Amino acid sequence: GNSVTQMEGPVTLSEEAFLTINCTYTATGYPSLFWYVQYPGEGLQLLLKATKADDKGSNKGFEATYRKETTSFHLEKGSVQVSDSAVYFCALSSTQGAQKLVFGQGTRLTINP
């Protein structure tokens, strides 16, 4: 079945550091890939997405590229801010059936000033 594996956290960085959160997936067919962010006490917000190989999703300075050859969708940001502190979830969605999302376990990111 489909699965998503994220790098284990927590991750602690200083402000303006470079961020990478690794995400790899196992899926049949050609899934859509997503990164969601969850701020404390809130629901999940879609951060970015990619629907086919070599697509690059980007939003708020974050980027991720759909790499089919390595089955990866790593999240990157060149210079993080304190306000980026949150839990980040990688997810995939089958393009068939009920489009259920399969999530990674989440990575807690803390940015220190």
Next chain:
Amino acid sequence: SQTIHQWPATLVQPVGSPLSLECTVEGTSNPNLYWYRQAAGRGLQLLFYSVGIGQISSEVPQNLSASRPQDRQFILSSKKLLLSDSGFYLCAWTLGLAGGNEQFFGPGTRLTVL
């Protein structure tokens, strides 16, 4: 624009009591609807999903149930809560492939069972 509501925002219930959590979506028609649970410090577990009125699929056998009495209303219920039912419950919707396939989440309900 579309919005999704969940209530209540927080709930504290004794073991053995019933549960009813409600989710409604505005500004769209025929959405797929989903219930997830997030245990403390963990990822998200899909509990139920629905592709139409009265159509419910269960992902995890447990003492919870779901219903969809109207197109944009999704209800999560239990007759008798267990301690292990504590968690953060999230409702989500999608228009599926036609809408880009991403799911949009509500603000969540934090349930504590004592």
